[in-house]
Amino acid sequence: MSDARTEVLARVREALGRGTDAAPAPAVVPRGYRPAGEHAPGSEPVLELLVDRLVDYRAHVHRVAGAEVADVVARLVEEVRTVAAADADDSHRAAARPAPGSVVVPDGLDRAWLAGLSGDDVRADARDEPLTATELDGACAVVTAARVAVAETGTIVLDAEPDQGRRAISLVPDVHVCVVRTDQVVQTVPEAVRLLGEHPGRPQTWISGPSATSDIELDRVEGVHGPRTLHVLLVS
Amino acid sequence: MSTFLGMPDAGAPATVSGVGRPDDPLHWGATFPDAARTALADEQLRRNLGNATSTIRAKRARVVGEVPDWEALRDAGSALKTDVMTRLPELLEELERNVTARGGVVHWARDAAEANRIVAGIVRAKETDEVVKVKSMATQEIGLNEALAEEGVAAVETDLAELIVQLADDMPSHILVPAIHRNRTEIRDIFLERMADAPPDLTDVPRELAMAARAHLRRKFLSAKVAVSGANFAVADTGTLAVVESEGNGRMCLTLPETLVTVMGIEKLVPTFDDLEVFLQLLPRSSTGERMNPYTSLWTGVTPGDGPQEFHLVLLDNGRTKVLADEAGRSALHCIRCSACLNVCPVYERVGGHAYGSVYPGPIGAILTPQLTGEKSDLPYASTLCGACYQVCPVKIDIPSILVELRAREVELSGAAPDTADRVWQAAMKAASYAMADGGRFRRAARLPRALRAIARHGVIRRLPFPGSLWTRSRDLPEPPRQTFHDWWAARERRAGTRQEGER
Structure with missing residues (x-):
């Protein structure tokens, strides 16, 4: 009996009525869909669309100038801590809410964005010095940058x-503060995929609003x- | 014992247990007509299904309607899947090369038993007795959880609906929302009885139920050594895998454990990374009716220092090459498991997923299940051939035509339409429509559309008055012909007597 790989591939060829001859050329796929939107990346209509979509997902959007990022990050972290502390007093909710903890950041994050936080509050994470899952679970928030955003889908x-x-x-942390530069915002999915396709091997996470379920009676x-x-800081 | 008065009584003992886990996930339960009759008599079930399917239908119609190039995306999706099937051997080899080059291990499985053995072997080598799972149709199809249980390994479903189904010892009844047949009170009862750490004062508010599941699963996510997932797409030219989800349980499984095992049907390929731009637009809008699902994860083999450091990909045949060999039915393999066809199907809406006796229910299940098993099946008759499924399919699978082809073969095999097929057809018709269940009513009903020619514009009716609006809400209706087939036939017979030429 042949091995599974050989047999499955042989079955596929047989199903297609083909021997081991050369593969047919790739088909010409009709691509009549829009390869890009009508608005330029980072243009005002695109930004407005992104904000509209994010708000629809109940993400919190903050449009800020570059110099304001540190203040807004500090204010949001303070809010998170206040809420978490209040929840910790409510025993019924305590199990589902983390206690006030530190802010996790990737070690390549622009440190200027963290200027409003006390150094003790911040824990940097890196591939060669990773925090454990339990440590992440104890954090109150995470601050990251982003690669690209898609306005039409709020992604x-x-x-x-x-x-x-x-x-x-x-x-793992319960609050994600994500800093997106306006020039990173494209209108359509194909524009983003072409950009991401320059480095397809990088692990990607596409985020469209906070996590959600509709499994109970929709x-x-x-x-x-x-x-x-999810807080999105849209920085011009 | 309390008297059942038709309303759920909070004090009454809960009907927690489901239909049980079958030996064959592609063929279980009562025959379609019997299961349909039971389902039709269950008013609660019909109400749940009706609410759920109509809600998702409306959401889908809204978000599809705002995409100006939707038809062009469907054309591209359909052509890409056809291309994948034509070049499947080479694309599979290309995927294998790229996954391997990035540190992944590729396994091949001829059937369910072989796939289960491979996964069990990997789990055993990690010396763990619990794995966390992302919702996956492929692992349901092969009965992986039951196979792992026999090896002493508990496979914990982490999608909320799958967790509900698993705790209740039940089967999923919908591809996308597997617990669609359960209401909130039933779910609370299931959690209280079967989830050891459920808060005793748990109410049936969906948010509280979801938070109880979050707390229950978080401990497992943080400690699990092995995760098992399916895949929505695999990119041949880069070796990239994609999982599309909502809750974040997928990300937990794909990111935190040291070892990840992904079980994937061999048809899930797309040729190039750029092709994701088509499917990541088609799938979410067709499936949950969202512009984009909350989370999509893409990974390529192993990324040092980020996520699982050991990755296994199991490529599963399990009947797919049988489907591929059938030129008429081959396009069933194009399915991207969005479940839009379930939500628009007048039969599914009334009988629910369990009546199909397969993990693949609804219109797509009615063609895919018999083709995968290669067994005689009456499922091709579980449809009215109304065509709504074809209209909404994001990759344009012509399900009605394949159903007709499969029926013709059944008839050829047995010499005549078998009794069981007739019973199934009747059950489907009965489920779909009171009017269609009777010849006389059907003829009268069939004549009605001629009156509708008056409201057709450019050969299409966009909006019917109620109850027809239920139909046109999610699709256009072609302008009806001047004459019904029944009337044409009757006229032809009359004219045959006077040797006149039939009218066209």
């Missing part, structure tokens, strides 16, 4: 480069296993 893509970090860090509940709160 932000992270590709695990040093300013975005390992996939786990934007997953009643949407935001926030299941991933971060229950």
Whole structure:
């Protein structure tokens, strides 16, 4: 009896009525769909569309100038801590909410964005010095950059480069603060895929709003296993 | 014992247990007519299904309607899948090369038993007795959880609906929302009875139920050594795998454990990375009716220092090459498991997923299940051939034509339409429509559309008055012919007597 690989491939060839002859040339696929949107990346209509989509997903959007990022990050972290502390007093909710903890950042993040936080509060994570899953679970928030955002679908893509970090860090903490530059916002999915296709081997996470489920009578509940709160800082 | 008055009573003992786990996930339960009759008598089930399918239909119609190039995307998706089937041997080899080059291990499985053995072997080598799982049709199809249980390994479903189904010892009834047949009170009862760490004062508010599941699963995510997933897409030219999900349980499984095993049907390929731009637009809008699902993960082999450091990909045949050999039915393999065809099907809407007796229910299940098993099946008759499934399919699988072809073969095999087929056809018709269940009513109903020619514009009716609006809400209706087939036949017979030429 031949091995499974040989046999499955032989079955496939037989099903197609082919021997081991050369493969047919790739078919010409009709690509009449839009390869790009009508608006330029980072243009005002594209940014407005992105904000509209993100708000629809109940993400929190903050349009800020570059110099304001540190202040807004500090304010959001402070808010998270206050809420977490209040929840910790409520024993019924305590099990589902992390206690006030540190802020996780990828080690390649622009440190200027963290200027409003005390150094003790921040824990850097890197591939060669990773925090454990339990440590991440104890963090109150994570701050990352992004690779690209798609306005039409309200999607932000992270590709695990040093300013975005390992996939786990934007997953386990309950609050994700994501900093997106306006020039990173494209209108359509194909524009983003072409850009990401320059480095297809990088692990990617496409994020469209906070995690959600509609599994119980299709009643949407935001926030299941991933971060229950998503803040997007749109920086011009 | 309390008297059942038709309303769920919070104090009554819960009907927690489901239909049980079958030996054959592609062929279980009562015959379609019997299961359909039971389902039709269950008003709660019909209400749940009706609410769910109509809600998703409306969401889908809204988000598809806002995409100006939707038809061009469908054309591209269909052509890409046809190309994949034509070049499948070479694309599979290309995928294998690229996954291997990036540190992954590729396994091949001829059938369910072989795939289960491969996964069990990997898990055993990791010396763990628990794995976390991402919702996956392929692993349901092969009965992986049951196979692992026999090896002493607990496979924990982490998708909320799959967790509900698993805790209740039940079977999924919908590809996308597997617990669609359960309401919130039933789910609370299932959690209270079967989930050891459920808060005792748990209510039936969906948010509380979801939070109970979050707390229950988080401990498992943080400690699991091995995860098992399926895949929505595999990119041949880069070796990249994609999983599309909502809750974040997928990301947990794909990211935190040291070892990841992905079981994938051999048909899930796309040729190039850029082709994802087509399918990542088609799938979410068709499936959940969202512009994009909350999370999509893409990974290529192993990334040092990020995510699982050991990755196994199991390529599964399990009947797929049988489907591929059938030129008429081959396009069933184009399916991207969006479940849009279930939500628009007038039969599925009434009988639910369990009546199909397969992990693949609804219109796509009615063609895929018999082709995968190669066994005689009456499922091709579980349809009214109304064509709504073809209209919404993001990759344009002509399900009605394949159903007709499969029926013709059944008839050829047995010499005449077998009794069972007739019973199934009747059950489907009964489920779909009171009017269609009777010849006289059907003829009268069939004549009605001629009156609708008055409201057709450019050969298409976009909006019917109620109850027809239920139909046109999600599709256009072609302008009806001047004459029904029944009337044409009757006229032809009359004229045959006077040797007149039939009218066209």
